[in-house]
Amino acid sequence: MSHPTPDTVAKMRRAHKVLAEFRYEPAELERGYANRSLRIDISANRIEVRPVTQQMKDLWIGGKGFDLWLMFQEIDKDTKWDSPNNPICMSSGPLGGTMSFPGSGKTLVTSISPTTRNIMDCNVGGYFGPYMKFAGFDALAITGKASQDVLIFIDAKENRITIEEAPLESADSHLAAEEFTEMYALDELDKRNVAVxxxxxxxxxxxxxxLNFSFYDWRRKVARLKQAGRGGIGTVFRNKRLKALVIRGKPLAPTWRVAESKVAMRPAGGACACSQDMKASVRKIAEKWGQDPDYVIEMLQDLQDQDRHISQAAIDALSLETGVSRGQLYHIATFYKAFSLTPRGEKVIQVCVGTACHVKGAAQIVSAFERALGIKQGGTTKDGKFTLEAVACLGCCSLAPVAKVGEEIYGNLQTKDAPRIIRAEGARRG
Structure with a gap:
C-alpha cells in the first residue's frame, strides 16, 4: 500500500473548515481516573467537558459501566440506532493505559445496534483508549448527526479539540488511517502518537x-487497524457522517527508538543452538514465504501444523531466517491461541466457556472431558492424542454449550456426550 504524498495530504488539510474549537486544561490522573468525560454534539457543533462523579465510579465502574452511564444520559424510549441522539460512547476504565495489567490498552465502544436494535458494546485494541486517558478524559460521547462529512480531532499535545469538515479524505478505512496519520503527525516519530x-x-x-482503530506500526511503517466488530457500530459511525475521530496523544518521554532496543536487533549468525535438521526444516518453511518478515505468522502456523508446537529451537532458527527478533517471535507465538510452546495432541478439543455457553453449563462440560480424558484443562493425554482447551468463544452461541474438535462442531452438549465424542474422534483419522 502506497503512502499518500505530502502534496495530497496538504490539499486535504486545506479543504478542512473548522466548525468548532474547544481548548481545555490538562488533567492529572488520580487512581486511574481523569475525573472528567467529553461530550461532542456534531449537530450543534458543540464540545463540552463533564465531570466524572463519585457515583459513576462507585456504581458504574469500568469502561463498560461508564459507557452505559453516558448512554442513559442521552437516549429515551424512542431512540433508534439512526436517531441523532443515539450516542457513540467510548471509554477506558481505571486500569486503562497501565503497563502492569494485560488488556489495559482496550477501548470499550457502546451504542444502539443497527442489527439488534438494542444497546451493544464491543472492546477493541490499539492505542486510542490509553491516549484518550492520557489526554485527560475517562470517556467520551459523540451525539447528533452532521450535515456533511466531518472529523473530530483531539490534540492532547496542544490541549485542543476541533470539529472539522473533511470532504476529500478516502472513504476506505485503511487509506483514511494513513492519510490522517500523515496529516496530524508532526514527524515520523510522532506517527506512533496518532490513533485514527x-x-x-x-x-x-x-x-x-x-469500526476500525488504527495504531502506527513502526516496524512496517504503516498504520495498522484493529476492529470493534460487533453490533454494526461502524454503521452508526458513518450514519452520523463521521469521517474519522483522530487523537494525537502526548509524546513519549523519552522517545523510544528502534536503534536503542537490543531486543529489536537481528541476532548474530551463531546464536541458534539448534540441530541441522531443525535449521533445514525451518528454512524450507521460510523459503515458502520468501523469507519475508511480513509473513512470520504464516511461518509459525506452518511450524505449529508440522510439529504440533513451536519449540525454542524453531524460534531461534526462524529468527535467523527472517531477521525478526526472538523476542518478537515469542510475543507472536504466545499472543495467538492457535500457537503453543508445548506439544499439543493430535487433536485439540476446544470447549467454549463464553457467556452463552457458561449459563448453559460449560463448566460441567469441561469437567466431563477432564474426567473422560484423565487430564486437566490445558493438558495433553499421555498418548499424545488429545489436548483439552477452554476457549472464550467459538462463534456458535445458538448451539450452546458447544465444543469443537478440528473442524467438527458439537452443539447442545450434555456431560454424557464427552466419552462418546472422544471415542468418535479417536476412531476418526485426523
Missing amino acids: VCAGRAAEHTRLGV
Whole structure:
C-alpha cells in the first residue's frame, strides 16, 4: 500500500473548515481516573467537558459501566440506532493505559445496534483508549448527526479539540488511517502518537459495519487497524457522517527508538543452538514465504501444523531466517491461541466457556472431558492424542454449550456426550 504524498495530504488539510474549537486544561490522573468525560454534539457543533462523579465510579465502574452511564444520559424510549441522539460512547476504565495489567490498552465502544436494535458494546485494541486517558478524559460521547462529512480531532499535545469538515479524505478505512496519520503527525516519530477511528464505505451499505482503530506500526511503517466488530457500530459511525475521530496523544518521554532496543536487533549468525535438521526444516518453511518478515505468522502456523508446537529451537532458527527478533517471535507465538510452546495432541478439543455457553453449563462440560480424558484443562493425554482447551468463544452461541474438535462442531452438549465424542474422534483419522 502506497503512502499518500505530502502534496495530497496538504490539499486535504486545506479543504478542512473548522466548525468548532474547544481548548481545555490538562488533567492529572488520580487512581486511574481523569475525573472528567467529553461530550461532542456534531449537530450543534458543540464540545463540552463533564465531570466524572463519585457515583459513576462507585456504581458504574469500568469502561463498560461508564459507557452505559453516558448512554442513559442521552437516549429515551424512542431512540433508534439512526436517531441523532443515539450516542457513540467510548471509554477506558481505571486500569486503562497501565503497563502492569494485560488488556489495559482496550477501548470499550457502546451504542444502539443497527442489527439488534438494542444497546451493544464491543472492546477493541490499539492505542486510542490509553491516549484518550492520557489526554485527560475517562470517556467520551459523540451525539447528533452532521450535515456533511466531518472529523473530530483531539490534540492532547496542544490541549485542543476541533470539529472539522473533511470532504476529500478516502472513504476506505485503511487509506483514511494513513492519510490522517500523515496529516496530524508532526514527524515520523510522532506517527506512533496518532490513533485514527474510522469506518469504511461498506458501513454505508450494511448494518454490520465495523469500526476500525488504527495504531502506527513502526516496524512496517504503516498504520495498522484493529476492529470493534460487533453490533454494526461502524454503521452508526458513518450514519452520523463521521469521517474519522483522530487523537494525537502526548509524546513519549523519552522517545523510544528502534536503534536503542537490543531486543529489536537481528541476532548474530551463531546464536541458534539448534540441530541441522531443525535449521533445514525451518528454512524450507521460510523459503515458502520468501523469507519475508511480513509473513512470520504464516511461518509459525506452518511450524505449529508440522510439529504440533513451536519449540525454542524453531524460534531461534526462524529468527535467523527472517531477521525478526526472538523476542518478537515469542510475543507472536504466545499472543495467538492457535500457537503453543508445548506439544499439543493430535487433536485439540476446544470447549467454549463464553457467556452463552457458561449459563448453559460449560463448566460441567469441561469437567466431563477432564474426567473422560484423565487430564486437566490445558493438558495433553499421555498418548499424545488429545489436548483439552477452554476457549472464550467459538462463534456458535445458538448451539450452546458447544465444543469443537478440528473442524467438527458439537452443539447442545450434555456431560454424557464427552466419552462418546472422544471415542468418535479417536476412531476418526485426523
